[in-house]
Amino acid sequence: MSYIKTQIEQILNNSPYEPEFHQSVIEFLRSLEDFIEINPIYKKENIIQRLTEPDRQIKFKVSWQDDNGNIHVNRGYRVQFNNTLGPYKGGLRFHPTVNMSIMKFLGFEQIFKNSLTDLPIGGAKGGSDFDPKGRSDDEIMRFCQSFMAELSRYIGADIDVPAGDIGVGAREIGYLFGAYKRIRNVYEGVLTGKSLLYGGSFIRKEATGYGLIYILGEMLRSHNIDLENKIVAVSGAGNVALHAALKAQEMNAKVVTMSDSSGWIYDKDGIDLSVIKKIKEEKRLKLSEYIKYRPKSIYKEGKFTWEIPCDIALPCATQNELTLEGAKNLVKNKVVAVAEGANMPTTIDATNLLLDQNILFLPGKAANAGGVATSALEMSQNSMRISWEANDVDKELKRIMTNIFNKISKTAKENGFSENYIMGANICGFKKVADAMIEQGVI
Numbered sequence: 428m429s430y431i432k433t434q435i436e437q438i439l440n441n442s443p444y445e446p447e448f449h450q451s452v453i454e455f456l457r458s459l460e461d462f463i464e465i466n467p468i469y470k471k472e473n474i475i476q477r478l479t480e481p482d483r484q485i486k487f488k489v490s491w492q493d494d495n496g497n498i499h500v501n502r503g504y505r506v507q508f509n510n511t512l513g514p515y516k517g518g519l520r521f522h523p524t525v526n527m528s529i530m531k532f533l534g535f536e537q538i539f540k541n542s543l544t545d546l547p548i549g550g551a552k553g554g555s556d557f558d559p560k561g562r563s564d565d566e567i568m569r570f571c572q573s574f575m576a577e578l579s580r581y582i583g584a585d586i587d588v589p590a591g592d593i594g595v596g597a598r599e600i601g602y603l604f605g606a607y608k609r610i611r612n613v614y615e616g617v618l619t620g621k622s623l624l625y626g627g628s629f630i631r632k633e634a635t636g637y638g639l640i641y642i643l644g645e646m647l648r649s650h651n652i653d654l655e656n657k658i659v660a661v662s663g664a665g666n667v668a669l670h671a672a673l674k675a676q677e678m679n680a681k682v683v684t685m686s687d688s689s690g691w692i693y694d695k696d697g698i699d700l701s702v703i704k705k706i707k708e709e710k711r712l713k714l715s716e717y718i719k720y721r722p723k724s725i726y727k728e729g730k731f732t733w734e735i736p737c738d739i740a741l742p743c744a745t746q747n748e749l750t751l752e753g754a755k756n757l758v759k760n761k762v763v764a765v766a767e768g769a770n771m772p773t774t775i776d777a778t779n780l781l782l783d784q785n786i787l788f789l790p791g792k793a794a795n796a797g798g799v800a801t802s803a804l805e806m807s808q809n810s811m812r813i814s815w816e817a818n819d820v821d822k823e824l825k826r827i828m829t830n831i832f833n834k835i836s837k838t839a840k841e842n843g844f845s846e847n848y849i850m851g852a853n854i855c856g857f858k859k860v861a862d863a864m865i866e867q868g869v870i
Contacts, residue, residue, distance in 0.1 A: 431460040434475045441480075445528035447746060447771075451535050452479055454775055458853045462842060472869075474861045481534060483507040486527065487577040489555055491570045494563055503574050505553035507587055508534035511863045513547035514585055516799060516806075518592030520554035521599065530554065532746070533592075536770055537799070539856030540792040543831050546803040551587055553578070559594050560711075571602035579607050584615040584809070590802045591620040593665065593745070597632070616809025619802035628805035629817035631798075634824055636670025636768065638797015639741065640678065641828040643766045646789055646848070649836065652763065655679040660737035661698075662686045663744035664707050664714050667768045667795065671741055673700055686731040686744060687714040693735050694724040736760040743768030754780045767791035782847065793831050793852040800827045 428436075438452055456475065463469050485505040492498050504527060507515045517537040520529075530552050538550030555574060559567050581587060591600055600620045607617055621627035630637065644654055657680045661668050664687045672682040681697045687707075692698070692714055702720040706712050718726045733740060733753035740762050742749045746769065754777035757765065764787035767773060771791060773781075781788050801824055808814055815823075832848075838858075839851030 429460065430463065430470060431456050431475075434479075437476070438479050442531070445531060447528045447532040448535065449528075450747075450775065451532040451771060454778075455535075455539075455853055455857075458850050459857060462854050462857075468865065469861055472861075472865050474864060477864060478509065478538070478857075478860065479535070481506050481508045481531065482510065483581075484527065484531070485553075485581055489557065489570065489574045489577065491566070491573045493566050501555050501557040501570070503553070503555045503577060504530045505578060505581055505587070505589075506530045506534040506551060507581070508550045508552070509538045509860065510549035510587075511860050511867060512542060513549050515551035515582075515587035516541055516548035516590070516802065517551040517553070518590045518798075519595045519599075519603075520552070520592040521557045521559050521594030522554070523556050523558045525554045525556045529746070533770055536792055538860060539853065540796045541799055541803075542856040542859045543793055543834065543852060544796050544800040544803065544827055545830065546800060546827075548588075548799065548803050548806075551589070552592075553589055554592065554595070557594075559599070564598070567599060568602045571599055572606040575603050575606035576610060578603075579610045582607075582617055583611075584617050584806070588616065588802070588806055589618055590799070591666075596620075596666070597622055616806050619805040621805070623814075626805075626809050628801060628808055628820055629815065630820040630824060631801045631805055632666060633670040633673075634801035635667045635795050635798030636672070636743070637674045637821070638800065638824055638828045639667070639671045639743070639766055639768045639794050640674040641797065641825045642789060642794050642832050643739070643741075643764065644678065645829050645832040646766070646787055646836075647764065649832075650787065654739070656681070657738040657763070658683055658736065659739045659741060660684045660733060660735055661741045661743055661768075662691070662731050662733075662748055662772075663742075663769065664703060665743070667798075668741075668743035669700065669703060669707070671743055671768050672698060672703075675739075675741075676700065680739070683737065684731070684735050685714065689713045690715060690726055690728040691731040692717045692724055692726050694721055696723070733757050734760075738763045740765045741768050742772035744772065745769055746771045747774050749773040749777050751776045751780060753777060757781070758784050758786070762786055764788070766794045768795050770795065778849070782849070787846070788848060789832075790849045790852050792856060793835050793848065796831060797824055797828055800824060
């Protein structure tokens with residue numbers, strides 16, 4: 428049995444019943460097999476085992492009271508995976524599907540995503556199976572205060588700096604920050620994604636979506652393809668999807684689809700993002716409301732299957748949303764490029780099909796790194812007690828995303844993988860962390 432197969436088997440035995448974590452680790456380690464064989468130092472230092480075992484897995488009870496006086500209990504999580512390159516950094520997700528497997532997969536991916544930014548941040552992830560949908564502001568505030576009462580023991584500006592994710596936006600970050608400040612009696616940059624009123628950074632809200640389009644543009648330019656006038660299919664209707672669609676439209680592409688957990692919309696004339704903002708950000712309603720404003724558009728209930736013809740596909744919703752069925756639809760409709768705005772949104776078999784068909788593919792650990800990159804810029808601003816102008820942050824975000832593409836492209840070619848950007852991202856992200864681990868000794 429090969430070294431990598433032995434490592435995978437050991438991980439599966441040590442961490443049973445964690446399918447999302449297994450998928451992430453298996454895809455990653457298989458891509459490194461040849462690289463590690465010609466670089467035996469990583470075997471000697473047992474880097475794989477050291478990297479795939481989290482530094483710390485924290486699970487705790489969150490008790491809170493709703494507006495009717497009923498008491499609820501949820502589970503809270505924080506997986507501090509690896510802090511070789513800097514303080515733990517990764518979002519908090521509030522969603523009923525949250526469990527330890529998902530936290531570990533997201534934390535593991537975060538290590539290498541953060542590595543690619545070249546900023547001093549390690550990898551972590553956290554959250555709760557609490558569902559903020561349908562809850563009042565007061566209920567969400569009470570939940571956040573209870574959640575932070577426990578999480579505050581493990582985080583700090585130089586220890587672990589959480590951010591937002593699915594279900595955790597500016598409102599939740601505000602409640603969490605207020606609770607942390609009161610519990611710890613310290614005012615520090617312990618959370619990112621904060622309001623501009625109290626230490627947040629310009630462009631943070633937009634950063635993941637903007638960054639996705641910036642790195643997509645770099646990849647297309649390297650192949651002499653222009654984003655202008657291309658038809659773009661986007662999944663999701665949250666923060667990442669919204670701002671990716673916005674930036675794509677600014678670059679004169681036509682975004683024709685978006686989706687949420689209930690269904691999806693198709694607007695052949697181009698999505699009206701002002702309507703999306705009204706529905707999803709102001710009113711917090713289902714996407715089906717869109718056709719009331721745009722009666723010529725089409726709404727379908729159920730899972731988005733990527734059946735609409737497009738040049739560019741941007742999966743920006745959640746893990747494993749782009750399945751083999753969706754990939755076959757994209758291939759049939761002659762898609763040019765796929766760039767992941769979410770974390771691991773494409774299943775392994777779908778990814779393999781797209782690569783076999785020579786479709787340009789940007790993996791999430793590179794393509795959606797703009798959010799955490801700008802979070803790290805927010806950390807820097809907090810440390811220096813200053814605030815950068817929006818244009819300066821945007822320029823730095825674009826520089827970081829351009830640099831990520833150049834690195835993964837160069838790494839792929841140097842290791843004989845031509846334009847396989849998955850291999851480039853995995854090798855590049857791994858090498859920096861692994862080399863730093865070796866230099867820091869066995870700890």
